[in-house]
Amino acid sequence: MPESVSPQRQTPDSLMLYGFWYRVLPSGQVSGNRLQKAVLLETPLVIGRDRQGLPFALHDACPHRGMPLSFGWFDGQQVECCYHGWRFDAHTGQCQLIPSLTADQKLRVDRIYAGSYPCEEHDDYVWVYIPEPAPVGAGFTKAADSPFPVPRVPIFSEKYKMAHLTADLPCSVDHGIIGLMDPAHGPFVHHAWWWRKRESIHEKQKSFEPIPNGFRMSAHTPSSNSAPYKLLRLYANADSITTTIDFVLPNLRLETIRAGKYWFSSLTTVTPVTRDHCRIDVVAAWNLFRWVPFGSELLKFVFAKFVRQDQQTMEKQSEGLKHHPHLMLIDDADRPAKWYFQLKAAHLEAKRTGGEMKHPLPGPVTLKWRS
Ligand code: FES
Numbered sequence: 001m002p003e004s005v006s007p008q009r010q011t012p013d014s015l016m017l018y019g020f021w022y023r024v025l026p027s028g029q030v031s032g033n034r035l036q037k038a039v040l041l042e043t044p045l046v047i048g049r050d051r052q053g054l055p056f057a058l059h060d061a062c063p064h065r066g067m068p069l070s071f072g073w074f075d076g077q078q079v080e081c082c083y084h085g086w087r088f089d090a091h092t093g094q095c096q097l098i099p100s101l102t103a104d105q106k107l108r109v110d111r112i113y114a115g116s117y118p119c120e121e122h123d124d125y126v127w128v129y130i131p132e133p134a135p136v137g138a139g140f141t142k143a144a145d146s147p148f149p150v151p152r153v154p155i156f157s158e159k160y161k162m163a164h165l166t167a168d169l170p171c172s173v174d175h176g177i178i179g180l181m182d183p184a185h186g187p188f189v190h191h192a193w194w195w196r197k198r199e200s201i202h203e204k205q206k207s208f209e210p211i212p213n214g215f216r217m218s219a220h221t222p223s224s225n226s227a228p229y230k231l232l233r234l235y236a237n238a239d240s241i242t243t244t245i246d247f248v249l250p251n252l253r254l255e256t257i258r259a260g261k262y263w264f265s266s267l268t269t270v271t272p273v274t275r276d277h278c279r280i281d282v283v284a285a286w287n288l289f290r291w292v293p294f295g296s297e298l299l300k301f302v303f304a305k306f307v308r309q310d311q312q313t314m315e316k317q318s319e320g321l322k323h324h325p326h327l328m329l330i331d332d333a334d335r336p337a338k339w340y341f342q343l344k345a346a347h348l349e350a351k352r353t354g355g356e357m358k359h360p361l362p363g364p365v366t367l368k369w370r371s
């Protein structure tokens with residue numbers, strides 16, 4: 001049977017991609033001299049903010065005997081380990097003091113580093129760049145700079161509002177991502193009396209095109225049951241509304257909706273925490289409802305509801321996945337999920353060979369499904 005009619009068996013491989021920026025914590029959770037624990041790609045981190053307000057990220061294990069630095073103290077500049085009092089610069093991780101050394105002991109303290117990671121704050125989140133893991137047993141040195149900038153939420157006017165949402169998912173990053181791009185669950189998971197009924201399912205056709213490291217659902221008038229669309233229709237002429245949805249490796253979903261001078265955009269990420277746990281973070285920005293009381297609250301309510309529905313669904317799904325069932329991806333509804341796995345494989349292959357990445361989409365493609 002040709003591939004298009006036989007469902008393809010495919011198991012998410014749960015591989016986590018190193019060498020990218022990841023959202024680690026919402027900005028509001030990093031304040032004062034508190035040392036905040038976090039995990040990205042099974043890497044333990046301690047996150048804090050210096051006296052000037054700049055965030056930092058260190059490996060959460062002291063290079064002396066492995067005590068988590070998050071149990072230590074922070075004075076706004078240096079982190080002190082709670083076990084033997086070694087002190088480290090919060091940004092570079094360079095050791096500044098070993099209290100047990102006597103005046104005649106010549107150990108080069110400045111050659112010792114706690115691991116540190118590039119760390120920046122944008123659009124309500126602290127981001128950390130996670131490089132390829134160092135060879136086992138290699139000590140830390142000064143962190144290398146990240147080769148590219150932090151992904152940003154698209155903004156189209158000077159004044160706008162911004163809000164974020166976060167939800168933990170008890171599944172691998174792959175299930176989180178394909179759950180996010182899956183168009184067929186809408187009628188079954190996202191129904192609400194004020195939104196849509198399961199019976200509103202109808203045939204859809206969408207064009208996709210390749211973009212660097214990902215694919216784009218080409219600019220189109222959004223389907224009548226998409227969330228921001230219904231709100232935007234209150235504002236602008238429905239025919240003037242266009243939306244673009246991009247997926248970009250390793251975990252980025254960008255949605256942009258524009259209608260004349262009004263716009264709505266979001267950057268959603270699914271972040272691998274451990275092999276079987278991920279987190280979804282949505283940051284949305286918009287210039288609608290800026291003068292309407294409760295407009296923003298309404299938008300946040302709709303988004304919170306959707307994210308909660310996805311979260312509850314994935315909690316249920318994780319019960320089934322515990323038993324490692326065989327899985328399948330079907331055309332056309334699961335084609336974006338197939339592209340995701342192909343992109344990931346192509347990225348890893350290009351890294352292995354040092355060559356150009358072979359994009360799985362040769363050109364524009366039209367997909368059809370009912371949702
Ligand atoms: S374990 Fe950190 S100073 Fe000894």
Ligand SMILES: [Fe+2]
Binds near residue numbers: 179180306310
């Ligand atoms: Fe969903």
